[in-house]
Amino acid sequence: MSEKYMEMWKNLGMDIEKHNQLLGILGQYYTAVYLSQKNRPKSMGYFDFVVSEIHGLRIKELNDQRAKGNKVVGAFCIYAPEELTYAANATMVGLCGGADFSVPDAEAILPRNLCPLIKSFYGFKLNRTCPYFQSSDLVVGETTCDGKKKVYELVNELIPTYVLEIPHKPDTQKGKEFWYKELEAFQAEIEKLTGNKITAEKLKASIELINNKRKALKRLQDLRAKNPSPISGLDALLIFQISFNDDPVRFTAKVNELCEELEERVHNGVGVTSKDAPRIMISGCPMAIPNWKLHSIAQAAGASVVVEESCVGTRYFTDVVEPKGESLHDLLWAIVEKYSQIPCACFTPNNKRLDSITTLAKQFGAQGVIYYTLQNCHDYNVEGIKVERALKVEGLPMLKIETDYTMGDSEQIKTRVEAFLEIIEGKKAH
Amino acid sequence: MSEKYMEMWKNLGMDIEKHNQLLGILGQYYTAVYLSQKNRPKSMGYFDFVVSEIHGLRIKELNDQRAKGNKVVGAFCIYAPEELTYAANATMVGLCGGADFSVPDAEAILPRNLCPLIKSFYGFKLNRTCPYFQSSDLVVGETTCDGKKKVYELVNELIPTYVLEIPHKPDTQKGKEFWYKELEAFQAEIEKLTGNKITAEKLKASIELINNKRKALKRLQDLRAKNPSPISGLDALLIFQISFNDDPVRFTAKVNELCEELEERVHNGVGVTSKDAPRIMISGCPMAIPNWKLHSIAQAAGASVVVEESCVGTRYFTDVVEPKGESLHDLLWAIVEKYSQIPCACFTPNNKRLDSITTLAKQFGAQGVIYYTLQNCHDYNVEGIKVERALKVEGLPMLKIETDYTMGDSEQIKTRVEAFLEIIEGKKAH
Numbered sequence: 001m002s003e004k005y006m007e008m009w010k011n012l013g014m015d016i017e018k019h020n021q022l023l024g025i026l027g028q029y030y031t032a033v034y035l036s037q038k039n040r041p042k043s044m045g046y047f048d049f050v051v052s053e054i055h056g057l058r059i060k061e062l063n064d065q066r067a068k069g070n071k072v073v074g075a076f077c078i079y080a081p082e083e084l085t086y087a088a089n090a091t092m093v094g095l096c097g098g099a100d101f102s103v104p105d106a107e108a109i110l111p112r113n114l115c116p117l118i119k120s121f122y123g124f125k126l127n128r129t130c131p132y133f134q135s136s137d138l139v140v141g142e143t144t145c146d147g148k149k150k151v152y153e154l155v156n157e158l159i160p161t162y163v164l165e166i167p168h169k170p171d172t173q174k175g176k177e178f179w180y181k182e183l184e185a186f187q188a189e190i191e192k193l194t195g196n197k198i199t200a201e202k203l204k205a206s207i208e209l210i211n212n213k214r215k216a217l218k219r220l221q222d223l224r225a226k227n228p229s230p231i232s233g234l235d236a237l238l239i240f241q242i243s244f245n246d247d248p249v250r251f252t253a254k255v256n257e258l259c260e261e262l263e264e265r266v267h268n269g270v271g272v273t274s275k276d277a278p279r280i281m282i283s284g285c286p287m288a289i290p291n292w293k294l295h296s297i298a299q300a301a302g303a304s305v306v307v308e309e310s311c312v313g314t315r316y317f318t319d320v321v322e323p324k325g326e327s328l329h330d331l332l333w334a335i336v337e338k339y340s341q342i343p344c345a346c347f348t349p350n351n352k353r354l355d356s357i358t359t360l361a362k363q364f365g366a367q368g369v370i371y372y373t374l375q376n377c378h379d380y381n382v383e384g385i386k387v388e389r390a391l392k393v394e395g396l397p398m399l400k401i402e403t404d405y406t407m408g409d410s411e412q413i414k415t416r417v418e419a420f421l422e423i424i425e426g427k428k429a430h
Numbered sequence: 431m432s433e434k435y436m437e438m439w440k441n442l443g444m445d446i447e448k449h450n451q452l453l454g455i456l457g458q459y460y461t462a463v464y465l466s467q468k469n470r471p472k473s474m475g476y477f478d479f480v481v482s483e484i485h486g487l488r489i490k491e492l493n494d495q496r497a498k499g500n501k502v503v504g505a506f507c508i509y510a511p512e513e514l515t516y517a518a519n520a521t522m523v524g525l526c527g528g529a530d531f532s533v534p535d536a537e538a539i540l541p542r543n544l545c546p547l548i549k550s551f552y553g554f555k556l557n558r559t560c561p562y563f564q565s566s567d568l569v570v571g572e573t574t575c576d577g578k579k580k581v582y583e584l585v586n587e588l589i590p591t592y593v594l595e596i597p598h599k600p601d602t603q604k605g606k607e608f609w610y611k612e613l614e615a616f617q618a619e620i621e622k623l624t625g626n627k628i629t630a631e632k633l634k635a636s637i638e639l640i641n642n643k644r645k646a647l648k649r650l651q652d653l654r655a656k657n658p659s660p661i662s663g664l665d666a667l668l669i670f671q672i673s674f675n676d677d678p679v680r681f682t683a684k685v686n687e688l689c690e691e692l693e694e695r696v697h698n699g700v701g702v703t704s705k706d707a708p709r710i711m712i713s714g715c716p717m718a719i720p721n722w723k724l725h726s727i728a729q730a731a732g733a734s735v736v737v738e739e740s741c742v743g744t745r746y747f748t749d750v751v752e753p754k755g756e757s758l759h760d761l762l763w764a765i766v767e768k769y770s771q772i773p774c775a776c777f778t779p780n781n782k783r784l785d786s787i788t789t790l791a792k793q794f795g796a797q798g799v800i801y802y803t804l805q806n807c808h809d810y811n812v813e814g815i816k817v818e819r820a821l822k823v824e825g826l827p828m829l830k831i832e833t834d835y836t837m838g839d840s841e842q843i844k845t846r847v848e849a850f851l852e853i854i855e856g857k858k859a860h
Contacts, residue, residue, distance in 0.1 A: 111811045111832070113543070143598045146576045149778045150812035156779075163778060165605070168573045169595050174611045178597075181604045348579050348593060349586075376806065381541045382580035402541070 005056045008063060012134035019129045022101050023055060026290055033296045037232055039272050041265065043258035044235055050242050054289075058245060059131040065091060066135065071194045074136035075244075076121060076288075077144055078311045079166055079339055083321060084187055085140075086206035086248070088194040094244025095139070096130035097121035098288030100405035110151065115374045116404040117288060118147045125158050132245070133159065138193055140186075142166050144346040145379055162189050170340060170347040180336050187332075200328045207321045207331060213248045216255040217317040223262045224306045225364050227279070228271020230262040233305025234295045240312045241289040273304040278424040279365050283309035283357055283387065284372035284380050294372055294401060297410060301417045307364040309357050310372075315342050318356075345379035353383070354390040361396055368424045370417070373402040397423055435486045438493065442564035449559045452531050453485060456720055463726045467662055469702050471695065473688035474665055480672050484719075488675060489561040495521060496565065501624045504566035505674075506551060506718075507574055508741045509596055509769055513751060514617055515570075516636035516678070518624040524674025525569070526560035527551030528718030530835035540581065545804045546834040547718060548577045555588050562675070563589065568623055570616070572596050574776040575809055592619050600770060600777040610766050617762075630758045637751045637761060643678045644747040646685040651744065653692045654736045655794050657709070658701020660692040663735025664725045670742045671719040703734045708854040709795050713739035713787055713817065714802035715810050724802055724831060727840060731847045737794040739787050740802075745772050748786075775809035783813070784820040791826055798854045800847070803832040827853055 009016055030051055050058070062072050071090040073080075076097060085092040096102070102123030103116060109126070110119055124130035133139075141152035141163040155161050164182050167175035187198055220239065223230055239258070243251060265271070280303040282294060287310065298305055307314065319341045323334035343353035361369065369391055373381045381402065388398045399420040403409055439446055460481055480488070492502050501520040503510075506527060515522040526532070532553030533546060539556070540549055554560035563569075571582035571593040585591050594612050597605035617628055650669065653660055669688075673681060695701070710733040712724060717740065728735055737744065749771045753764040773783035791799065799821055803811045811832065818828045829850040833839055 109815060111808075113806060114808060114812070143778065146776070146808040147812070149598065150775070150809060153779050154812075154815065163599065165597060165599050167595065167608075168579065169593065174608065174615075175595070178604060178608050185604075345580070346576070348573065349583050376543060376808070378541075378544060378576040378806070378808075379580060382544070382577065382584075385539060385584065 005060065008060060009131065012059075012063070012131055013128055014131060014134055015128045018127055019055075022099075022129050025101065026099075029290060029292075033292050034234060034238070037234065037272075040235060041231060041258060041261050043254070043261045046254045046257075047235070047238055047242055050246055051238070054242075054245060055131050059135055061247065062091060062093065062135045066137070071137040072135050073138050073140055073190070073193075074132055075140045076117075076148065077142045078316050078342060079142045079144065079164065079344075080140040081164075081183060081186055081335060081339075082210050083203065083206045083335055084183065084190055084198060086209055087198045087203040088190045088196045090137075090190060090194050092140075093132050093136070094241075094288065095121055095132050095136070096124040096288070098291035098405070102127055102129065103405065109154070113376050114147050114151070115145075115377045117286070117374055118151050120288075120405060122151050122155060125155055138162060140164065144344060145377070147376070162186070166344075166346060168346055168348055170350070170352065176336050176340060179340070180332060183332050183335060198328070200326060200331060203328060203331045204323070204326065207323065207334070209248055211320040213243060213252045213255075214317040214320050216252045216259070217243060219259045220255055220262070221307065221314065221317065223259060223266060226266045226271070227365060228273050228275050228277065229279075229304055229306050230265035230271055231258075232272045232299060233280075233282070233303075233308075234292060234299055237287060237292065237295050237305075237308060237312070238289075240308065240316065241287070243316070244312075245289075277302060277304040278421050278428075279304050279306045279367050281305075281307045281309060281357070281361055281364065281366035281369045282372055283369050284384070285374040285377055286311040287372075288312065291405060293403070293405070293407070293410065294370065294413070297414050298370065298417050301414060301421055303417070303421055306366060307360050309360055311342075311344070314356070314360060315344070345383040350383060354386060357387055358390055358394050358396075361391070361394065366396070367428070368420060369396060369398045370420070371398050371400045373400065375402055375404045397427070435490065438490060439561065442489075442493070442561055443558055444561060444564055445558045448557055449485075452529075452559050455531065456529075459720060459722075463722050464664060464668065467664060467702075470665060471661060471688060471691050473684070473691045476684045476687075477665075477668055477672055480676055481668070484672075484675060485561050489565055491677065492521060492523065492565045496567070501567040502565050503568050503570055503620070503623075504562055505570045506547075506578065507572045508746050508772060509572045509574065509594065509774075510570040511594075511613060511616055511765060511769075512640050513633065513636045513765055514613065514620055514628060516639055517628045517633040518620045518626045520567075520620060520624050522570075523562050523566070524671075524718065525551055525562050525566070526554040526718070528671075528721035528835070532557055532559065533835065539584070543806050544577050544581075545575075545807045547716070547804055548581050550718075550835060552581050552585060555585055568592060570594065574774060575807070577806070592616070596774075596776060598776055598778055600780070600782065606766050606770060609770070610762060613762050613765060628758070630756060630761060633758060633761045634753070634756065637753065637764070639678055641750040643673060643682045643685075644750050646682045646689065647673060647747040649689045650685055650692070651737065651747065653689060653696060656696045656701070657795060658703050658705050658707065659709075659734055659736050660695035660701055661688075662702045662729060663710075663712070663733075663738075664722060664729055667717060667722065667725050667735075667738060667742070668719075670738065670746065671717070673746070674742075675719075707732060707734040708851050708858075709734050709736045709797050711735075711737045711739060711787070711791055711794065711796035711799045712802055713799050714814070715804040715807055716741040717802075718742065721835060723833070723835070723837070723840065724800065724843070727844050728800065728847050731844060731851055733847070733851055736796060737790050739790055741772075741774070744786070744790060745774070775813040780813060784816060787817055788820055788824050788826075791821070791824065796826070797858070798850060799826060799828045800850070801828050801830045803830065805832055805834045827857070
């Protein structure tokens with residue numbers, strides 16, 4: 001891939017040498033984690049291809065669009081209003097933030113005891129090895145957590161960054177009204193950036209575009225309720241991750257194609273594990289690409305990971321935007337209502353998340369939950385206390401893993417996950 | 431003190447044995463840190479007395495008030511609307527959260543890598559050794575930071591807790607309107623709690639009450655601009671800390687009495703250090719009583735601490751509430767405007783704080799700034815990057831100290847502070 005896109009990367013101001021190192025590491029890691037899996041659905045071929053071209057062809061597509069005058073907006077959070085972005089003929093992409101590769105660069109400036117995702121994304125902008133950052137005309141941030149909120153101020157010194165404020169007391173009328181006004185302000189911002197007016201017609205079309213993506217992902221997710229699951233946790237996670245980078249129309253079609261193959265598998269009783277493999281939910285912080293650490297450990301230990309209660313998972317696609325009318329006002333309110341359903345741990349109190357976790361556990365037949373906290377993420381870390389209690393009421397065991405992107409604790413996590421799976425096996429035997 | 435108030439503490443449900451341990455530790459610590467200071471103003475006698483009775487007489491006063499049907503509201507933040515609380519005949523008090531004593535109890539439940547203030551206050555409620563918690567009818571929380579926001583949910587399981595939402599993008603009209611609505615909702619809450627209606631007349635009176643307190647504290651602070659300062663940093667800090675616990679009328683009178691003595695000192699050129707002592711600003715996280723760690727280290731190293739850019743310091747009293755009319759609406763808006771001036775690091779961007787720090791440094795003749803971050807406080811920690819840059823422009827050196835409430839790192843901090851003071855001395859010599 002390197003030679004083919006060298007010119008493009010240079011034009012994007014990337015650090016070519018460092019980026020080559022990154023590509024080498026990612027390629028090896030992907031081969032080891034993904035391509036070593038047995039019995040993968042054939043339709044995963046497309047997603048393997050997307051990964052292989054994730055810094056190449058997809059970046060070329062984005063920059064071909066930019067050459068035509070269309071804009072690219074980068075984001076890190078599912079509160080960044082995708083629908084409004086597409087309604088202004090702009091493309092929204094997830095930015096890099098899932099690799100330890102860029103953390104040392106960030107730590108030259110940031111405190112070390114920040115969440116690895118935040119250090120990773122700031123480092124990727126600093127060291128110019130993320131082609132999505134380099135191809136973005138605007139970054140859209142949000143006030144979901146202290147760390148991101150404050151580091152966006154520093155990102156803004158490197159690339160224009162617009163921060164949306166998320167009200168933290170959910171389901172109040174005044175919170176929703178505030179969020180509506182924030183959406184209006186974002187609309188003005190994106191109209192200014194693109195020079196395109198967002199009409200009701202355009203917004204309706206982009207709502208449908210993104211709804212279709214969410215529906216396809218939910219269709220995929222629902223198939224994992226079967227025992228055995230027709231797709232591995234790692235493969236499902238990859239698709240959820242790619243959903244933030246790929247072209248939404250093509251991606252949706254490819255996910256639906258995959259679902260057809262998986263339905264066939266289900267019909268034939270074909271799965272990726274035995275029926276007896278312990279079924280695990282992973283709940284907590286988002287896992288940005290290439291953060292496959294916990295899934296690969298759990299899978300290697302014999303677990304069937306069947307659901308991710310995560311922003312890179314169910315929180316993104318469980319609900320769709322459902323307008324009650326055709327006006328811009330109605331459409332924006334429908335976005336407010338949908339986004340208000342996302343049970344992010346930034347909310348207080350966040351009982352909706354506790355309900356969501358226990359409901360998902362039942363729906364997908366999870367026999368245990370691995371609670372995943374990125375280091376120094378206070379929101380998810382503290383909320384884990386309430387999640388564990390809620391699961392206990394349901395008789396479901398929970399294992400809490402707090403980790404970063406390094407591999408230093410992999411053996412320790414492996415040992416803990418294995419012990420956890422033994423507990424689940426023991427419970428089943430009684 | 432112990433015997434005299436034993437019955438009261440028992441009635442408050444306190445853990446008597448543990449509380450006795452705490453009192454023993456505090457008494458020794460206060461004697462070592464405060465009473466060993468030389469050349470203290472005579473008027474400090476009152477504040478020494480307040481500290482000696484802070485778990486005794488003051489608690490008796492609060493509970494005498496409660497016996498008459500008046501309510502006590504506990505808080506941890508200067509955004510908790512003191513004026514509205516007093517307007518409903520309730521008293522607002524700062525809750526315990528400045529000692530390592532309660533941290534191990536908190537860590538049985540909370541993650542260890544949370545800010546010590548948060549662990550401390552949760553531990554104080556859990557272990558029932560804070561008589562202010564035990565005397566509170568309501569706790570008022572806020573969404574200033576992730577850690578507090580999520581731990582208030584757990585505090586609410588032990589004592590009724592009402593959380594106010596603070597908008598995080600400052601100075602926007604919609605943020606102020608949201609905060610106005612939050613104040614209205616808090617007004618309703620406090621009226622329900624107390625059974626007292628908040629009238630314009632009552633609110634006007636309580637605004638004056640608290641303005642007088644803020645003005646007295648500012649009068650005290652302004653005297654520290656003199657060289658040599660007529661009062662030590664430790665003593666000023668103590669008064670700022672006590673301002674959250676003492677009766678506001680009495681406290682204000684006693685601070686003004688102290689100011690008269692200090693004015694006399696200034697007139698006579700009397701100070702607590704030599705004129706050559708390096709003048710230091712401490713900027714950053716709040717220091718709840720008995721958090722005297724950094725001040726005592728800096729003072730012992732020869733510094734004259736002349737200003738605290740802190741919620742327990744200038745952020746509390748720099749501005750007063752200035753109504754533009756007499757209606758409840760005008761009075762509430764004046765509160766919105768005043769509180770919006772507080773440059774908490776929870777805001778994004780928070781340029782007002784950078785301006786405030788450089789302005790205060792000039793006003794008080796600070797020759798260096800010690801930036802104080804409680805461990806795992808992302809807001810203040812990350813904002814320190816911008817503060818350091820802003821100070822560099824002014825030619826002011828900054829030393830960043832990130833610490834908790836334990837004494838394990840005291841020697842290390844001492845060494846770093848001493849080296850920092852040498853740098854300042856070296857600059858003066860050139």
